[in-house]
Amino acid sequence: MEANNRWFIAVTVVMALLLAVMPLPYNWLWFRPAFTALVVIFWITRMPENLGVGFAWLVGLLEDLVTGATLGTHALALAVLAYFSLLTYRRTRAFNPAQQLMWVFVLVGIEQVVGNWVHSLSGKPVPGLTFLWPALTSALLWPWLIPWLNGFAGRLQVR
Template sequence: MFSNNGFIILLTLLIALMASITPMPLSVDAFRPDWVLIVLVYWCLALPNKVNIITAWVMGFILDVLLGSVLGVHACAMALSVYIVVVNFQKIRNFSVWQQALIIGVLSAQYHLVVFWLQRFLSDVVFLPNYLYPVITTIVLWPWVFLLLRRVRRHFRIK
């Protein structure tokens, strides 16, 4: 991952981690998009041989540490979501950006439901509909994140 401009990939993932923990007003915090998931999915679609399930598990584990959740909850959900992308990356690449956004929305919903299920299994967490609000913002942001990261990948000639 560190050869051939792998530093840029790592930098985008670190920026996504920082965006995931940046303080937001309480009124919009429920709509915080899944930055790490979006960036991981992009790199898995673009370079599935460099960014894969292990990368997703490590990023999810780091997210667990940063968010103070039970270790492995986000790691497991992130790895499962990225596994689905890596297995189907050739199909997903052929869709338009808006169709991809809907697929990312389903992946984001699956990610949040796995996190909820694991937290429910480990502690007494109650499901609320606003738990899935980030799915909406993730769908809306995917086309712009996709175009931005594609531009970064082409600018730095990451292969």
């Protein structure tokens, strides 16, 4: 992997982390898309031979540090998401946009379930299914995010 590619991946991860802690009104907090999950899905399906579960775990650990979450919550959730992304990256490349939207909903939903499970182990469960709202907003954001990331990645010769 070229140095330019590493820098661009790092920049997208930092942007996702900044968006993950961007201040929002209290009523909107549950609707914040899972930006780091979207970036991990994109890069793992784009470069599965170079990035994997370790990359996702590291991004999740950074997200834990940035957001102040219990250490390992996002790391485990993104590692599970990366595992499923790696299992299915060949199929998801052939999906039409609607299928990709649904698959992103499922992947981010799995990430949210794992994160909520770890969060509930610390004694702070989330009532009902409100923890799945980020999966819906992330899936709805996916069609607008992909062309933008593909455009930049294409200029950097990221395969």
